[in-house]
Amino acid sequence: MKFTEEFRDANRVKQLAKELQQVAKHPWVIMEICGGQTHSFMHYGIDQLLPEFIELVHGPGCPVCVTPLEMIDKSIALASDPGFILTSFGDMLRVPGSNKDLFTVRANGGNVKVVYSPLDAVQIARNNPDKQVVFFAIGFETTAPANAMSVIQAAALGITNFSLLVSQVRVPQAIEAILSSPLNRVQGFLAAGHVCAVMGYWEYPPIASRFKVPIAVTGFEPVDLLTGLVDCVRMLEGKEYSVFNSYSRAVTKPGNAAAQNIINKVFQPVDRNWRGIGNIPMSGLSLKPVYANYDAEKKFSLDHIQTKESEICISGQILQGNQKPYDCPAFGTLCTPENPLGAPMVSNEGACSAYYRYRKISTI
Numbered sequence: 001m002k003f004t005e006e007f008r009d010a011n012r013v014k015q016l017a018k019e020l021q022q023v024a025k026h027p028w029v030i031m032e033i034c035g036g037q038t039h040s041f042m043h044y045g046i047d048q049l050l051p052e053f054i055e056l057v058h059g060p061g062c063p064v065c066v067t068p069l070e071m072i073d074k075s076i077a078l079a080s081d082p083g084f085i086l087t088s089f090g091d092m093l094r095v096p097g098s099n100k101d102l103f104t105v106r107a108n109g110g111n112v113k114v115v116y117s118p119l120d121a122v123q124i125a126r127n128n129p130d131k132q133v134v135f136f137a138i139g140f141e142t143t144a145p146a147n148a149m150s151v152i153q154a155a156a157l158g159i160t161n162f163s164l165l166v167s168q169v170r171v172p173q174a175i176e177a178i179l180s181s182p183l184n185r186v187q188g189f190l191a192a193g194h195v196c197a198v199m200g201y202w203e204y205p206p207i208a209s210r211f212k213v214p215i216a217v218t219g220f221e222p223v224d225l226l227t228g229l230v231d232c233v234r235m236l237e238g239k240e241y242s243v244f245n246s247y248s249r250a251v252t253k254p255g256n257a258a259a260q261n262i263i264n265k266v267f268q269p270v271d272r273n274w275r276g277i278g279n280i281p282m283s284g285l286s287l288k289p290v291y292a293n294y295d296a297e298k299k300f301s302l303d304h305i306q307t308k309e310s311e312i313c314i315s316g317q318i319l320q321g322n323q324k325p326y327d328c329p330a331f332g333t334l335c336t337p338e339n340p341l342g343a344p345m346v347s348n349e350g351a352c353s354a355y356y357r358y359r360k361i362s363t364i
């Protein structure tokens, strides 16, 4: 397929791996922001082509993984109420809450519907006027435009039984939080190409120069990943602390203006908790006051939720690049995709799931 196969070309991959060997002279720790990139690295074995002294660490760009436990428990409380239909993307259903997950709620009769778009949830609300329909609006800047559009559409149609349970997060503030941590080891970043396709990369140069880290905007296919790595290492070796667009077939510096406009119309920046990491100032989005009627947390009484996090799971350390899945004592033993203790083991973008699927080595 054009625009896919040529970016998986084995000869081009070998060439780039050789180029990386030539460019890299010093040990570097590089973080790929997005969990989709982590899975691609491991799925295609790209991580095994790198010089030994180049270490990849895995970033917080797994929306399912960083959605706070409190929000999972709130979704479970709504789904357990017979007056509600909880709609969600499918990957949230296996994520463990304090006591159970949404799959269990559904198996016990809770009304949980998997949708492929928040606009489907608006239609469900239209078809079920006697129920409150809530869409679990999680994710980074990539999901925010469609979530914003669902609110605009519901308002235009006069639908009042639709709302969002919002847990939207933003990448630049997460990068700043990682770099500000005293434990930080990351020296360069591969930025997530799909987020930059929406938001552009105009927010990144001040971060690169302030923290003295190069950032390469990187796609997801093997050729994209190696191209981003070569560009990032070249900048590191040259002490060039700027942003390079290694994914120019999809990303421009200003990004998608229409998508950004709709995000800005409906959402506003707020402080947000990240699961396992904690509060990151201005790292989230919430609905503007004018759309408060579409905000499930404001419409319904959800403040009584008590959360209980696993005492074993070290996902927060993994999501900040401080530890790897193999460092977790539960990896592959107490925690597996069938019996997950933390979200990174169930999410298709989770680092623990990538290690389990592609490099299954038990710690015991």
Ligand code: SF4
Pocket (backbone or CB within 6 Å): 312, 313, 314, 315, 318, 325, 328, 329, 330, 331, 332, 335, 336, 340, 341, 342, 343, 344, 345, 352
């Ligand atoms: S292996 Fe499981 S318990 Fe350990 S960090 Fe990953 S998700 Fe958490």
